[in-house]
Amino acid sequence: xxxxxxxxxxxxxxxxxxxxxxxxxxxxxxxxxxxxxxxxxxxxxxxxxxxxxxxxxxxxxxxxxxxxxxxxxxxxxxxxxxxxxxxxxxxxxxxxxxxxxxxxxxxxxxxxxxxxxxxxxxxxxxxxxxxxxxxxxxxxxxxxxxxxxxxxxxxxxxxxxxxxxxxxxxxxxxxxxxxxxxxxxxxxxxxxxxxxxxxxxxxxxxxxxxxxxxxxxxxxxxxxxxxxxxxxxxxxxxxxxxxxx
Amino acid sequence: xxxxxxxxxxxxxxxxxxxxxxxxxxxxxxxxxxxxxxxxxxxxxxxxxxxxxxxxxxxxxxxxxxxxxxxxxxxxxxxxxxxxxxxxxxxxxxxxxxxxxxxxxxxxxxxxxxxxxxxxxxxxxxxxxxxxxxxxxxxxxxxxxxxxxxxxxxxxxxxxxxxxxxxxxxxxxxxxxxxxxxxxxxxxxxxxxxxxxxxxxxxxxxxxxxxxxxxxxxxxxxxxxxxxxxxxxxxxxxxxxxxxxxxxxxxxxxxxxxxxx
Numbered sequence: 017x018x019x020x021x022x023x024x025x026x027x028x029x030x031x032x033x034x035x036x037x038x039x040x041x042x043x044x045x046x047x048x049x050x051x052x053x054x055x056x057x058x059x060x061x062x063x064x065x066x067x068x069x070x071x072x073x074x075x076x077x078x079x080x081x082x083x084x085x086x087x088x089x090x091x092x093x094x095x096x097x098x099x100x101x102x103x104x105x106x107x108x109x110x111x112x113x114x115x116x117x118x119x120x121x122x123x124x125x126x127x128x129x130x131x132x133x134x135x136x137x138x139x140x141x142x143x144x145x146x147x148x149x150x151x152x153x154x155x156x157x158x159x160x161x162x163x164x165x166x167x168x169x170x171x172x173x174x175x176x177x178x179x180x181x182x183x184x185x186x187x188x189x190x191x192x193x194x195x196x197x198x199x200x201x202x203x204x205x206x207x208x209x210x211x212x213x214x215x216x217x218x219x220x221x222x223x224x225x226x227x228x229x230x231x232x233x234x235x236x237x238x239x240x241x242x243x244x245x246x247x248x249x250x251x252x253x254x255x256x257x258x259x260x261x
Numbered sequence: 262x263x264x265x266x267x268x269x270x271x272x273x274x275x276x277x278x279x280x281x282x283x284x285x286x287x288x289x290x291x292x293x294x295x296x297x298x299x300x301x302x303x304x305x306x307x308x309x310x311x312x313x314x315x316x317x318x319x320x321x322x323x324x325x326x327x328x329x330x331x332x333x334x335x336x337x338x339x340x341x342x343x344x345x346x347x348x349x350x351x352x353x354x355x356x357x358x359x360x361x362x363x364x365x366x367x368x369x370x371x372x373x374x375x376x377x378x379x380x381x382x383x384x385x386x387x388x389x390x391x392x393x394x395x396x397x398x399x400x401x402x403x404x405x406x407x408x409x410x411x412x413x414x415x416x417x418x419x420x421x422x423x424x425x426x427x428x429x430x431x432x433x434x435x436x437x438x439x440x441x442x443x444x445x446x447x448x449x450x451x452x453x454x455x456x457x458x459x460x461x462x463x464x465x466x467x468x469x470x471x472x473x474x475x476x477x478x479x480x481x482x483x484x485x486x487x488x489x490x491x492x493x494x495x496x497x498x499x500x501x502x503x504x505x506x507x508x509x510x511x512x513x514x515x516x517x518x519x520x521x522x
Contacts, residue, residue, distance in 0.1 A: 071393055095399035102397065109394035123398045171398075 019080035022047040022179060022211045023068050023101070028077035030063055037063050038074070039235035047178075050205050050212040052222040055232035056257065061215040062106070064232065065181050068213060069101045070094040082178070099127055101179035102172035106187060108164040110156040110171070116143070117152035120171045127175060142170040145207075146200060162193035169200065179211040180204070186221045198224040219258060231257065290403070290481050294411060297404045306409035314375045314410070315417030319424070325370055326425035329362060330354065330432030338441040347441055351448040352455035354433040355426075359460040363426040365512055368471035371418055372504035376479040379410055380500040383483025384493035392484065402484070411476040418472040419465050426464070463519040470515055474507045 019026075021044035030038040037060040045051045055061045066072040067079050070086050079087040086097050110119050120139045124130055130138070143149055146166040156164055165185060172180060185201065186194040198221050205212050205225075216222055222229055229246050231239040231254050239246060239254050249255060338350045383406055386392050395402045430452065437443040479500045486496040 066393075069397055071396055091396070091401060094396075098397055098399040103394075105390045105394055105397075107390055109390040111391055111394070112389075123400075126398065126400055 019044075019083055021045050021080070022082055023213065024080040025064070025067060026078045026080070028064070028067060028074045028079070030060075030067070030072065030074050036235055038067075038077075041077070041232070041235070041237055043230055043237055043240065045211060045213055047211055048205075048209050049227045050201070050214065050225055052214045052216060052226035052229045053232055054216060054219065054222050054229055054257070056217055059232045060235050061217075061232055062183050065103075065183055065213060065215045068179075068181055069098050069103055071103070095127075099123075099175050100177050101181060102175065102177040103181040104165070104168050104172050104183065104185060106184040108156070108168040110164060110168055112156045114155075115152065116148070116154050116156075116159070116167045116170075119156075119167065120174050123171065123174050138174060139170075142173045145173060145204065146170045147196075160193075161188055162190075162196065165189065165193075165197055166200070169204075173204070173208075176208075177210060179213070182212065182214040182216075184216055184218075185214060186216065186218055194218070194221060195224075201225045233257075286485065287477060287481050290407070290484070291477060293403045294407055294477075297401065297408050300401075300404060302412070303405065303409055306405065307412050310409045310413035311417055313378075314371070314413045315421060318371060318374055318417075318421060321370055321374060322367055322421045322425050323428050325366055326358075326363070326428040327432040329366060330358065330429030331436045333357060333362070333429070334433035334436035335440060338437065338443075342441075348443050348447055349451060350437055350441060350443060351430070351433060352451045355430055355452045355456050356460055358426050358429045359456065359464045361464070361512070361516070363429065364422050364464045364467045364471065365508060367422045367425045368418065368468065368475065368508045369505055371414070371421065372471075372475045372508055373501050375414070376475045376500045376504045377497045379476070379479035380483040380486070380497045381493055383480060384486030384496045387484060387486045388489050388492060407476070407480045407484075410480060411473070414472040414476045415469060418475075419468045422465060422468045426461075463516075466519055467512065467515045470511060471508050474511065475504050478504045478507065 023045040025041055025043045028038045028041040029036070041060075041064055043051075043053075043064075053061050053064060063072060067074055067087070068081070070079075070089060073087050077087070078085050081097050081101055084097070086094065089097070110116075111122065114122065117136075117139050120142060121135050124135045124138060139152065140149070143151065146169050148163065148166050148170060151159070151163065151167065154163075156167070159167065182201065186197050189197060201212060201214065202225055204210065212225075214222070214225055223243050226243055228240060228242055230237050231246065233253060239249055239251055241249070246254060246258070333354050334350055337353055338347055341347045341350055341353070383392070386406075392402050395405060434445060434448050437448045438445055482496040482500045482503070486492045
């Protein structure tokens with residue numbers, strides 16, 4: 017059957033040693049939507065997210081990005097996929113020996129033939145998108161957690177991706193910064209129309225940014241639906257998670 | 262037995278299984294590196310690594326070599342004096358350094374200093390997801406991180422070894438003149454007359470193998486590091502131990518190989 021979503025996972029199985037993490041996960045993310053994958057710690061959210069740009073491969077099952085199956089591709093062939101589906105990591109994963117500007121310029125220098133002036137211009141453009149103007153020369157060690165998250169987001173946006181994967185974007189941030197990052201995710205989705213997948217265990221954040229929410233538990237998707245639908249869900253475990261959160 | 266294996270960092274596997282996993286993983290890394298050889302070489306990264314590996318190791322290599330040369334001269338001089346062969350200390354010292362001591366000592370020093378540094382750097386990148394970040398940006402970490410370090414080591418280790426050989430011979434000369442009453446002319450002439458090109462070739466030939474082993478072991482352990490600072494620490498220790506053992510064991514087989522050529 018032809019995949020219909022921008023990102024589509026079909027019956028994914030993944031285990032580490034003898035511990036199964038994903039046990040038949042199927043999920044479709046439509047073009048331009050923001051999907052939040054909600055679940056407790058260790059539920060396999062990040063593992064699922066890392067399948068969506070080929071950072072991890074399933075033992076069985078398929079992952080489609082823009083209609084192409086990517087789970088069996090070689091690292092070299094995944095380059096194009098990763099240019100179109102960027103990722104913001106939980107710990108930001110900025111290159112600590114490079115400044116913010118150099119971090120953002122990195123993918124541009126790798127994948128484009130833009131002249132230095134155009135690279136600088138693009139760096140300033142994405143820094144403005146995340147409200148980080150004037151931080152070009154800072155090193156990651158000189159920045160706060162919120163600034164690092166925004167710089168990581170700016171780097172992910174540098175190549176104008178069609179999809180963005182966020183791994184716990186608000187973990188470790190204070191409530192004000194959490195609100196700011198959530199608003200930024202929504203604004204970017206509206207301004208740029210990118211397809212976003214946000215992995216989080218923070219229910220409040222999920223309700224702010226999500227158009228649809230998938231609830232992952234025990235390696236399986238237990239629920240998929242809109243914010244209103246999940247609130248009305250009769251699944252005891254889903255309700256327990258929402259109330260407990 | 263399993264507990265012992267886990268304590269030694271084998272993550273719940275028996276040593277044989279762990280060794281198979283290690284060798285298999287290393288084989289895959291070597292395969293990936295060979296594939297990357299045909300792609301674009303990052304000149305600036307290679308030069309950075311050559312500076313880091315070579316230039317910044319000059320002091321430690323020089324210091325080790327000069328004292329090794331002096332100690333060897335002292336020991337050999339006193340021993341050779343029993344047979345009245347004290348003046349020949351230069352040629353014996355030169356051959357020992359060129360064939361064995363120079364390459365092995367330099368490799369051990371570089372394996373410790375540079376190997377540990379490579380593992381710590383790549384390991385830190387691994388546990389902070391910077392390696393995944395590279396991959397997610399469509400960049401091959403083998404090409405960006407492993408290949409420049411391998412090439413830099415392949416170039417710099419032989420050069421450092423030549424330097425170590427020279428400095429050790431000069432250290433021996435100093436002891437020869439000041440302690441053993443051997444004239445500088447005789448010391449140097451006896452070396453020039455006695456030492457053959459094969460002595461230098463045999464020693465330098467080994468350094469390419471040692472450089473390859475150090476780079477592969479250090480990069481592999483860094484890329485396999487898990488579990489935060491503790492994991493990086495364990496990976497770094499593993500590199501120093503594995504690289505040292507590999508250098509010493511392979512030296513025996515390489516010596517046999519070069520003697521048969």
